[in-house]
Amino acid sequence: MSKNTYTAIGFIAVLLWALLALFTVGSAPVPAFQLNAICFAIGGGIGVVWLLATGNVGQLKTVPLHVYVIGTLGLFGYHFLYFSALRLAPAAEAGLIAYLWPLLIVLFSGLLPGETLRRGHIIGGLIGFAGAALIVAKGANFNADALPGYGLAFLCALTWSGYSVISRSFGAVHTASVVVFCLATAVLSGIAHVGLETTVWPETTLGWLSIIGLGVGPVGIAFFVWDVGVKQGDIQLLGVASYAAPVLSTFALVVCGIAEPTWVLFAAAALITAGAALAAKASA
Template identity: 30%
Template sequence: MSGKNHFTLAGCGAIFLFSSVVALIRSVTEQLGPVGGAAMIYTVSTVILIFTVGLPKLSSFSSRYLLIGGTLFVSYEMCLALALGMANDRLQAVEMGLINYLWPCLTVLFAVLLSRRRVSWLLYPSLMLSFFGVAWTVSGDSGLSVSQLTANVQSNPVSYSLALCGAFIWAIYCNITRGMSNGKNAITWFFAATAVALWVKYLFTQEPAMQWTLPVIWDLLLAGLAMGGGYALWNIGIIGGNMVLLATLSYFVPVFSTFLSAYLLGLKLTATFWQGVVMVTLASLLCWWLTREKPAGELLQEEQA
């Protein structure tokens, strides 16, 4: 196997690990509590990242990147973990994961708005398709129903709000931190900050004491590996892997994640749920395709048209 294939395989491994995060976070938080379980996961992930990615000196990063990027990263990770942990049941947790995957379309939208570049009008129906897909899924088996959608959201407004806010926060993070990072990655520090923030929150909660068993420890290690190991492998993949393949596969994470979540959590998802997943995935692919960087020949033809 060539060196490039090794890098690409690492990137594919990262996509697989990322796809398992929703199920593993939910599994751990069911056993250790929404806040305490999340705090333990990010603590373990931080340790894994220290040994794989390393712990660069803080002085090597700009203070602006650490402050703004770190705040956004910690906010997003807390929104995601708590939305999954505080979901009423496992099916609702998978819904939270799908809402989270609105971020690719939102990232494209913010990138277009910030750059003020001219794009195809088809981008906006594609964006609407992603939100329609989420609404279709959350409405339940009866298809799109405003009353049912409202009732489901009102059953747990905190989790739904956290999941939606997280998608917007991550889209903003992806757009504004690229320029501030100067090509450097403070992911280990950001994970450590997330763990600290969750432990602080845990001190002010009334969660019962954590009960440790071998299955709990095993699930915790898997969750920490999925998050910390996923970021480590992704960093390897983007160094020398086939980025076209990896980027394309990454847009199918909602499908992979839903499949793995259903399998690991023992859920049987309805056709309506899968239809919503397909809509969100298709919308992400369309947004990427409509705003991709085009070869010079294509751009010239468009200008002459």
Template identity: 35%
Template sequence: MSAQHTGLGALAILSWGTLGTLGALSASLPAYLVLTICFAIAAGLGWMICRKTGRTPAPLLDRRIGLFAALLAAYHITYLSAFHYSAPIPVSLINYLWPACLIVLGNLFFGLQSGAAGYAGACLGFIGVGVLIGNDGLELRSSEAIGYGLAFVAAMLWALYSNLRRREQTDVIASVTTVCFGAALLSATCWMAAGFDWPQMQSSDFLVILALGLGPAGGAFFLWDFGMRRGHAALLSIMGYSAPVLSTVLMLMLGMGAPGWELFVAIGFITLGGIVVHLGGKNS
């Protein structure tokens, strides 16, 4: 367990604090198109690193590579699609239940062993994100139920992906490069099946896609893989609770929602969740 690799995972979480904002800014574009380009950028980054370091990308037809590519594509397609149905801040915040989902699934099925403190921290995280959703709490309006449901499914998909990747023994760069390439192919296939629509795009749209590909929907995958497989996975799961706070603050600064007391109450719950898990880990 390496502090350096835990730090890389933390950088990925910091990058994901921008995912909600960038996802909302790309909501006018077809999700399949956006993700095809983003995954292609990530695969290109990985390929250049492989060339420079003498690595060979993992084989595309490997069954586990295919599974990871499918989960990666499914998560992002589901998440970006949610912005087409609901307001950006609630969608982003529901999706950020993934750290709690990661701990629960990890404890139940993947030997994470964060103990009772992990469950308690996860519960506090659920409460905190629920408060952040707004005055109605977790009560979903029918007009937005699809978007909220997609956001929660996305959270579960990312938790599953992360737990499965944590158990991998292959080289991170070589593996993630091919996973991203496979996800790009899957996204492109879905885009073609949906009509291969290429909308009118402005320079700002290309900048948003580039930022997604270099950061939260591309480059961050490599950092997260290092963190989950060689760092402190349970601690990173709790640090993930900071992502909704970062995301919400950034969205508020850009005028994508109105500030309220919910933000400060949620920060308290989220921070307390991290403290509970940290103290529980020290005492176990």
């Protein structure tokens, strides 16, 4: 397959992450780490079925231990830091800081062997961030008392961007490794849930369906296709294109009647499209 095809596969993750907010709303009132444990268990289970069906179970033995450690820290670390940031800072402000990760991917990718970071990538990333900022942080009001939460949100952005860029250097490692990342993250999330939360189960069929949807898509298949994209595709373009997730997520909420369409939504979409186009031109 061509590099463009691998990039398109990676972008499937962005499309799936656009459903994260919708399904998360539907999964209420299940607490965050409990939800994380269930969803990653589903995603890891799907991965196990895939490995058995394709005969790739043996690939797990070829993966170095440090790759498993880095992958698990990437998936669990991102979610742990994100949820912790939301406990200590307002959601809009923490979400905006955490969403620096696409721009950081673009910048960090310039350190990778064989990658060229062009001005168009940087400008496109900044324009994309401006678009995401319109969606994520409208009405945000930064508060000095929430500085610890802002710090955790920034660590969250560093964790996911670092994981994604480091994954690029593990291009020879089979995507089967993501199965272990997901299952290990499910276990660690379960431990965090027991220590920090009170167990609450879904109250309706819609709640259970939302959790299954999360486990299959945004917290399941998404991490497998993202692994393929960042290893074999255009990582700079994927970084900028990732800013489409919050806009598409808001569109999904509008379509389902949970949010109202506003000029902010369309302005953000225009900015992110322009940023992605500029990055694509730079890659070309």
